[in-house]
Amino acid sequence: MSTILALDIGTEFVKAVLARPAKKGNLEILGVGKAKQAEGNMHAGAVADIPAVVVTCEEALVKVEKQAGERAGLTVVGIAGELIKGNTTTVRYSRKNPNKPITEAEMNDIIKKVQQKSGEVARKTVALETGNKNVEVRLINSAIVSLTIDGYKISNPIGFKGSDVVIQFYTAFAPLIHVAAIEKVCAELNLDLLTVAVEPFAVCRACLGDDLESSFSSVVMDIGGGTTDIAVVEDGGVEGTKMFSIGGRSFTHQIAESLGVDTATAERYKLDYDSGKLDDRIKAKVETALSRNLSVWLTGVEVALEDFDISGSLPRNVLLCGGGAGLSLLQETLAVSDWYQSLPFSRRPVIHLLDVNELPNLIIGEEDHLDHSFATALGLLRVGTDTLAGAPEENKLKAKLAKLLQN
Template identity: 40%
Template sequence: MMDLFQGWLKKLFTRGSDADGYYSETEVGYDEALNTGQSQLFTALDVGTAYAKAMIIEVQGDHAEVLGVGRYPQSYSHMADGIVTDIQGVIANCNEALLRAEKSAGTMAPAAVIGIAGELVKGASTHVSVTRQHPTRPITREELEQLIVSAQKKLLKNAKARIAAETGLSNVEVRLTNAAVISVRIDGQTVTNPIGFPGRYFSLTLFSAFAPLMQLGALEAVAQGLDLSLIAIVAEPYALARCLSMNAGTDSGAIFIDIGGGTTDIALVRQGGIEETRMFALGGRTFTRRIANSKGISLKDAERLKLSYSSGEMKGSAVEEIRTILEPECETWMDSVELLVEELSKGELLPPAIYVVGGGSALSDIQRKLEAFPWTERLPFSRQPIVRTVLPEMVNHILDPQGLLQDAQDITPMALAFQAVELQNENSVLENALDNVIDRMHI
């Protein structure tokens, strides 16, 4: 994956685009904050609907050590369903989280990886192939890049169509947030570097995530307001899948569900590669509003009741009252998960493992819904999947010697931190070819 974001505002206003959304060739300068292979400090920033979370890390080889962590609540008027609605308000909240992280770490880390979420962030993979007319000739870099271009065009077209269908607007500006080559095959054999191989059948699977320009612009403004050097903006479901699939311990893959304050994000990893992501606007704040409306109390008081209920501190008849109030929303949430997992499956067998993260996963009702759901009867599972909440100590590549990370709500910033690890270490032929293509296409 590469730095896909630096300079896009400048490019937007200095070049014209064709009908497909691609830009003419120009010289582009990317942020040079990365020194591959050397120890370096980064900030991972999760601009969540309920909380802004900042993490200062030091990347060392294939892992990172957490130096400092900061959290600060977001106002209901500043974020909605994972999307920034008040840039200055979010800057102020993120600044508080960042100051706390820097104080905890005793240092600053201007180079930042920021997560992006929301229903209009579209991540998908596609498979493209070509039959080579001269199979005895070695495959060249130009052939590899041409195949990547073909896949990227296909993914962008599909993302723009999906966003247009959901918004009812045909000309929403869409930009690439992150991309990765999942696999390459020559005559059916998987290779890590196709350059120099002979072969007739050359194929590639590419994952890309796209988001509306408005959302990306808001996060760029937040980064600038915090004096951060933006290294990458990464779709959070992708970051989670990349990070947690390294720990899943199964070749068959897994389904990852992140229950945040404003959205629920779902990612499918199958046979070692991330296939697709889905998001829907139902998270922890929905349950808070339900309690507030049912009891006629403020959102602040409703949040306090929800946390007391989730932690098990609540006793007596109040427990059953809150459970009854939340049941319709929990049922709606489960129906939405079923629908999106069915879409992700495309009728093919799903991996029998579901990993849950995010602050919303603390709601025991959600856990019970997932565990009791008749997965094998309703969806293509060969057996009832295990359902497991991911805790910080389960993430191998992010070390927390000070014990600063608390629970499942810290997993998303950990996943963003892992993206910094990958950025620091990427230097393969596939990654370089992908970087060249994206640089040339300016999407």
């Protein structure tokens, strides 16, 4: 079976993971590659310098293909940034003929109408934020969050009879210019682009694995170099995704400004903060700078979570991933401070650093050395298998539904 390459083009690093679909919905990791980005390669999570990003991606590809012993096949690339709009829409309708089974054509019609409506909302929002009324957006991801027929929750509507149908759809749109940049990068690298996926959506897919009946619920925070991406998953369905442009690099810049050092030294101070390598005087100054930036970052988290249209409480389980999540002060602040009190949590959230070795349906070798910073790449692999599951030659109901949700 063909390999799948996940390419996570981040602000600080490009991460590449090559895998092969295995039995029982598993993914076998074949190789891992990582390369550091230059300062100007990315802006707010989006590609800013295509030739420079191509060079960095090539460096990561050489590493992953050398470890795997084979070339990359189909490729899934992540996309992030404040202009990515992911929301959940609820559709309620009464069927004229409740004794007639729901068909693929009926579902296709509903999905297309929701995607068109959501796309127009996303376009207007991006146009307002950018000041460009002619901005174009493209559908990136679409998934059914939940579906009930006559009050009964089901996972696949095709073939069911009933009158009252309530469907929640998650759709995510990105500005065409961002998608086109990713397509250009893949073309320059001679990669066969299978699909582009919104990164927090991909992380959620990694947590859910191959289990369509999963009851997994969590707030997922992916803290990258340039952005923080937040997703809410309730009972196995992605309720929505939000992003804001504060990530690990902003902590580095705060240290540089506060201590009067260059960014390379500030980055080293940040990484050494938890290692015990800093003397007490420097560590105290670094902690003050980190705390100042954490206050701003927490405000971003609160604003993002307030923007979710949640009827009940937010899930208490909070999973952290991405390179910025490794900062102990950030984890401790989330765990013990009162940042959550104005938000609809039933009780204090429980904070966990995501352990990729506990993600379902992954076969990871000890030599792969994967940590929480690779969660997005692993999720992109899962999106790749979802996309392949919708191939025309598959005739299962699951595959038919997946095909309907392709863009």
